[in-house]
Amino acid sequence: MNQHTELLIRQRVEQCLSGSGIGSLYKEKCMNWSGSVGKEPYSEICAAALLDFGFVEKLKKLQVITRTTGYVTPGHDGQPTGTNRKEEDFAKALFRGKWFHCIGRVLDYQVPLKNKQDDKAGKIDLVSYCSDPATVFLIELKVKDGAKDTLLRAVLEIATYYQVLDRKKFCDDYNCAFQKEDIHFKKGQIKKALLIEVGSLSHLQIKTKQMGQELKELIRKLRITVFSVEPTGQSHSVQELTI
Numbered sequence: 001m002n003q004h005t006e007l008l009i010r011q012r013v014e015q016c017l018s019g020s021g022i023g024s025l026y027k028e029k030c031m032n033w034s035g036s037v038g039k040e041p042y043s044e045i046c047a048a049a050l051l052d053f054g055f056v057e058k059l060k061k062l063q064v065i066t067r068t069t070g071y072v073t074p075g076h077d078g079q080p081t082g083t084n085r086k087e088e089d090f091a092k093a094l095f096r097g098k099w100f101h102c103i104g105r106v107l108d109y110q111v112p113l114k115n116k117q118d119d120k121a122g123k124i125d126l127v128s129y130c131s132d133p134a135t136v137f138l139i140e141l142k143v144k145d146g147a148k149d150t151l152l153r154a155v156l157e158i159a160t161y162y163q164v165l166d167r168k169k170f171c172d173d174y175n176c177a178f179q180k181e182d183i184h185f186k187k188g189q190i191k192k193a194l195l196i197e198v199g200s201l202s203h204l205q206i207k208t209k210q211m212g213q214e215l216k217e218l219i220r221k222l223r224i225t226v227f228s229v230e231p232t233g234q235s236h237s238v239q240e241l242t243i
Helices: 003-018 021-027 042-052 055-059 086-097 152-162 167-177 200-206 213-221
Strands: 104-112 123-131 135-142 190-197 224-232 235-240
Touching: 003 021, 003 042, 003 213, 021 152, 021 190, 042 152, 042 213, 055 135, 055 152, 055 213, 086 104, 086 123, 086 135, 086 235, 104 235, 123 235, 135 152, 135 200, 135 235, 152 200, 152 213, 190 200
Parallel strands: 135 190, 190 224
Antiparallel strands: 104 123, 123 135, 224 235
């Protein structure tokens, strides 16, 4: 173990958690390092530091961003972008596919969180709804042809987005948009999820056992469900992964 590297990571995590940087912690370079020093994956060092410095509890104090213009974006038709935005096009393909095992019906994609331009928040990749039991999934998507994001970064990203989301307004907006259908969101139904494509960096980290006990514990404490997705002809196969 390179103790200097470990110390630097722990110091950086502590700095972010003690100041105002917790909302953008997932953007920190060290949270997206792949590989390892010796036998210890970087993600394990980071996850251990996050647990030690109380990230899970401190994240709950993050200020909610209320999007006054609403969370439902008119004109979402799921048509491909025709660009190299692979992750967005993958999300749109799932939206066009509508319903999938485990995650249910995909209702929307690229859901904005910002209220002002300078708000530190991105977009929720996918929103899906299962009727039995009633569950709303906020989904962070990672694909093999997209950004080379680690599993740890994906975990921190969706956990942060969940926390800054005004869940009451989010429910009100979607209940209004789907009022003619048998869909009704409630705050208590909202869950965090990862949907990682087979062959992506995040998926490979699970399969090659770069996801150690510290990262597993962080995922459990943040109550994130992890699914895999794989294209199968004209559709996609979705499976829940055991963490």
